[in-house]
Amino acid sequence: MSKNIDMSAPLGATVTLPNPISTASGCAGYGRELHRFVPLDALGTITTKTIMPYVRSGRATPRMAETPSGMLNSIGLQGSGIDHFVEHELPWLAERGARVLVSIAGERTEEFAEAAARLKGQPGVVGIEANISCPNVANRGLVFACDASSSYETIRAVRAAADPAQPVYAKLTPDVTSIVDIAAACTEAGADGLSMINTLLGLVIDTETLRPHLAGTTGGLSGPAIRPVAVRCVYQVHAAMRAGAVRRVPILGMGGITSGRDALEFVLAGASGVALGTVLFNDPSAPLRVLRELESALAERDFTSLQQAIGRAHTSN
Amino acid sequence: MSKNIDMSAPLGATVTLPNPISTASGCAGYGRELHRFVPLDALGTITTKTIMPYVRSGRATPRMAETPSGMLNSIGLQGSGIDHFVEHELPWLAERGARVLVSIAGERTEEFAEAAARLKGQPGVVGIEANISCPNVANRGLVFACDASSSYETIRAVRAAADPAQPVYAKLTPDVTSIVDIAAACTEAGADGLSMINTLLGLVIDTETLRPHLAGTTGGLSGPAIRPVAVRCVYQVHAAMRAGAVRRVPILGMGGITSGRDALEFVLAGASGVALGTVLFNDPSAPLRVLRELESALAERDFTSLQQAIGRAHTSN
Amino acid sequence: MSRQPRPKPKQVAAEILALEPAGAYHRLVLDAGDAAGLVSPGHFAALAIGGRESSMLLRRAFSIHRADPAARTIELIFAEHGKGTKALAAHRPGDTVDLIAPLGNPFPLPDGPVDAVLVAGGYGSAPMFGLAEQILDRGGRVGFVLGAGSEDKLFGVEIARAMTPYVAVVTDDGSYGGKGRVTDPLPGMIRELGATEVHSCGPMPMLKAVTEIATAHGARSHTAVEEAMACGIGICMTCVLPVEGEDGVTRFLRSCTSGPVFDGARVRWDDAGTLPSDLEGADAMNPHRETAR
């Protein structure tokens, strides 16, 4: 962790992390299994699987399909609910010194607020990620983050309900005509950061059964396959921040990161943090490897801090 | 071409092709180079590179970047214009018995109509594909196919200007919140078919120069990486047709097809035809291979015609 | 009957020492380093195949056939199924695959002598011989019921015969042993040995049928399941099965961490691949319910 590169990364105006590496929600559970491969306190943050206020079974199997340089999943937010998390998972994480970004969701704005409120003052929690890339029951099942006003309302409610010391991130879906519009709505509503991107809606047909492969029909596409889309989203939103069209907040970039080179791409595009998702299934040791590689990549390019590289692709020299 | 599978595929209400294989626009030029690897008359159709009414230089280089299981391109519709095409390329194609689906575009609705009109009665032309996945100068540069009313207007204008014997396809971008809405607008406007999908907007940053790799900054992501998104789009629109929300027209499916298995996936999802794009750069002989593989795949699954398999993934047995 | 301790899995860039045909299968010997010393029968290994430029990201799970702590090797027996296993079969000695092992809960082992029948379909026999050794070591008796579609898909009949006189072999097509299913000789074998434990590994319908027979004979059924896995280590949640807990509540459990060996009587075999309405939290999956809790 040396080479004299200052790897500290802002999570929000008041929270700074020792390094920019996080896990992507849903790709590291609540940390217990990953901890066998990577000491959790070595990460900037660990982002939890998305937690709802109540128990959810998740979807039937098959829940995944491998695709070229990617995968499709439809887990369906399986989980034991926020109370169970706070009582049984969070203390374990806090004991290990993990800095936890808790991903929350609900089917209605109030459910988001409820989950956020439950995290107030909880040790170990460094922030909240509102996964608004899920269906809004009150709006014909349209995904919150597909609609600027649903996004605005939900983020405003979460920001209001959450501990003021905990930055609130909005997790955006790329499946929209203009992600800049959604980003603007979220920061307007008080988001302290933006997580980009969630999976792309995809479908694989099983050519043996002649039916959709996943029990849930469609699923979310992740992995290196989507990296160029993710980098584009981060670049567009960061450009809009530079242009003043979106309020300037840190971006947690994700989508197909497998190496320090990939992480650097997101940082240059404008991300202050980078989260590893699908790569963990291939290589659970990836977080420390990517951190080391990113550090070397910055050093080789004569940066002395991560901060200097953030958004660097937008400047002409 | 036997095995007793009837491979004939509808291009429109009045035009039927001997088989469903096409090339994707921009991935086979105007056919001359591909003809050295595949006799063009063996294809269902050859879709040309998109042609504008006038000469266009295309963008500066670099114009491409390889990405995991895909590529990014920003060619910028280089071409010599519709007159040059009709005078110098089309006769050569017609002589070889090629069935040509001419891809056209413009920066304004009138330019689309102009190009369509120029193709009236031209031998060899079996249809027109209006590439509305390009910026509309009259609407702040917003891509036509990102907006239902721009899409509607342009397709209506093309349908009105075009030879009534030539089916008009609308080529849709997946970069929208609801592709079903755009599909509905296009069929409403008289589209005889839908081509799905065009590339996804992506960006790669060159980690050596620290700048976007493509001269055009962003580019279009294609190849197997995007196949699950493409299949999802075809499936959603075909489902909407079954539900009566979109008028029923043939779908030309494309996005990452590399094999007969992949082609079958699109057919099962609802495509009547399949177009090969990026795979041609890897394997210019792919069209006949994919045709043979698709035929065998249908035979192995006890289909006796392509027609029987179209949309089969939507039925429960 | 005690669960084995759960060792911390190792991730190793493992060199392929041998790769050779074994009937319809391939036998793969890997230089697994320290991981070899941690293996109990029923543990599995998860391989990443194809290196950095491969389009295949997900891990492939394989039962560990043998582990030799002295030689630091792990042996797998695998069938060519899809892309990954085909690519693996095309490897050569000297190539490297990324290995994580040991994973999962192994077969529960008796503290003292017990008599057990080990039932396996196809390559499902791979983990059974190490298990048999350990049961024999503890003074118990073992019987084998091995089945497969055809002779070439049987694995380890000779190994079984060398360990015990109680070996029944069946094939679907009668090309070797009796023509039929493992469930045909199983009841007789349980009775002959007076077995109290039945361990099985094979396709889901077989595990279900074996559990029914074992339960009907008063024996415990320990089933090693094969559910599609993306990570093998418990972080992706793709590999779940509906399993009834001690509290009578059915939940989706990860077969990579709660399994792959489950108490067969607790697995809701008929509900695999569905969302049973009595599953904990299944009500929350209906987006149109009026009360959101």
Added chain:
Amino acid sequence: MSRQPRPKPKQVAAEILALEPAGAYHRLVLDAGDAAGLVSPGHFAALAIGGRESSMLLRRAFSIHRADPAARTIELIFAEHGKGTKALAAHRPGDTVDLIAPLGNPFPLPDGPVDAVLVAGGYGSAPMFGLAEQILDRGGRVGFVLGAGSEDKLFGVEIARAMTPYVAVVTDDGSYGGKGRVTDPLPGMIRELGATEVHSCGPMPMLKAVTEIATAHGARSHTAVEEAMACGIGICMTCVLPVEGEDGVTRFLRSCTSGPVFDGARVRWDDAGTLPSDLEGADAMNPHRETAR
């Protein structure tokens, strides 16, 4: 001076017959079948690397170093650059790569005897020895100017010396031959031979400088360019360069089909990677222009 005939390229699943180090490079010998009989100096080959499960789809272009129609082989000299060439270097004899060859326009060859200087940077010398042979066969004389960063990046100095007494070698670091650039000995070599043709292959700035020197000495400059290619066969439009036509109009030409050998005096070297405003159709690239033609 006549262009070679343009043969129909063949696509072949080519077995690797040999793959061995050649200084800083790799020498690859492929079983190319009938393609070997169609090659002229300056033709290139496009390889698809890694097979069906590879995440790399695009073809890699390499000059053909030698083609032996009798042995049906094609030889390439390649440097490890990015993912594809690294993966290629990790191949072993017996592996297969998908080959398309011959591609592009070869170096124009004299009908009778001419004196020519062949200039190459690094592996750019690979296609030059076959060209030298043909010029010598037609009764002309050849001189070589070979340059590279350092000694290990020179290729073929001995082959050149065996063909002609006129060989100048330079390296950037002076580790072999003179310290300097190919442009240092070039003017003297042109004068010494009274050369009317200069053929070159190497990085773009070198080709530009060579062209300037050749032109100043009244010689024609035939430059083999290296522009990023996705297909190699003319269908993707990624490999364009601004080249001035006979009509004085500059257009983006594909370097895979109109090149890779261009008349160096017609290439707009300084404008490569830009959109020169006088390029045909460049006006149409400005979306905000008021008149749409």
